Amino acid sequence: MLSLDFIRANKSQVITAAKNKNRKVEIDKILTLDDERRLLIQKIQVLREERNKTSHGKPDEKTIKRGKEIKEEIKKLEDQLSTNHQSLDTLLSFVPNVPLDEVPIGKNEDDNVEVKKWGKIPEFDFEVKSHLDLGLSLDLFDLERGSKVSGFRGYFLKNQAAQLQFAILFYVFQKLVAKGYTPIIAPSIVKGFTLFGSGQFPWGEQEVYKLNDEDAYLAGTAEVPVTSYFSGEILNEKDLPKKFVAFSPCFRREAGSYGKDVKGLYRVHEFWKVEQVIIAGSDIEESKKLHNELQKNTEEIMEDFNIPYRRLMMCTGDMGEPQIKKYDTEIWMPYRNGYGEIASNSIMGDFQTRRLKIKYRKKDGSTEYCYSLNDTAIPSPRILIAILENYQQKDGSIKVPEVLQSLVGFKSITHTLTHQEPIFSSPDGQGRYR
């Protein structure tokens, strides 16, 4: 949400920004409604003032009569105000945030700009298999029974892939905790205001699962609950920035992508993700630094797994409404012979915090809206695609990235899991878990 003051002061900029994000906004109507609103508030305040002045004891007949009149007038004006509010809020809620100057202007993903590349693209002296083939031949997942049981895009992860998923998420979680991020496991069932507040709504309503008739939805990312964690609160400047590493199951309807990525684990309705979320002070330079820090974390994780990646700066047309700057991290997926998205790193300014009413008190006693940021740390099973495909061997087996070996207890995936000798220390010191 942008402030009305900001829209008033930067009208053309806001209109241009919306256009660059392929959105239509009714700025003139918004400003007219705002004028009306201010006038109504003013009138109501004058009447209330009159009413308040008379109420310091028992009033006489005349005052009571006037009081009744005031009551009627206020009611009329308040009705108008509430109508005004509704239309204004609706229009306002559709105004997207204004990107920073450094963001390239573009229509869609074709206009995103590659700003960094890391890693050596692996070369194979045999025919590269897809994660789908690898997984099926090694019994790592079951998509047929997945859709039988769960529906379209349903899946079971099995055997070493199931272990790997836990290990990957745990590795990343621990890594960020070590960097000082507060570990948090967030609810996936959230109220509507969190989705509006984080800017998924009103644009992405068809993307989100709604539960029955209650005010309950399934969040598509921990960004939603964790950014809303401090909603309605005023934080202390000295406690900022608040950095979280959050785990949550994620649910997405993928309503707009029926034909896309139908095979395999790339696009699923349900997955697990470790997300980084930061609530910071209202300093854009600090936010840019934090944005780079988040990006560095994500890239380090890919480097730990030794998977080639590239970083894209998203253009205006591909960046989403709340964001003012966004990087996507894409990793190498050998079978598609190209990169696939793995992480998305955004600065929102005060767009979300204004909707969620998250402020902080500065040293001088004044309050301001915080700035918020978030970046994926790791999503799974999507990351498994890259691991399976990049680490596949000629004999059909799959090596396990070194940093994960001690967590899963095996160095390669060669056959269906029946029994494995752990190679790591265990509670009983003999390689056994009980």
Place this chain on the structure above:
RNA sequence: GGAGGUAUCGCCUAGUGGUAUGGCACAGGUUUGCUAAACCUGCGUCCGAAAGGACUCGUGGGUUCGAUCCCCACUACCUCCGCCA
């Protein structure tokens, strides 16, 4: 699912149909000074340069000239019972 209870500033707390009390914590200042104390001031939100005004006692309605207080609904939390990973 059933029965009761609670909701007032960051925390604790008083309160009544006439417009929110005190303490702790916090911030600034003064003075004295050995990890500090005493005193003064400020300390819910919004608009405003200020004066000032409006809003605010979980949320939303209602009654009333006037509601933190009375009525209704909702939400969250607590206690007990039941069920349950």
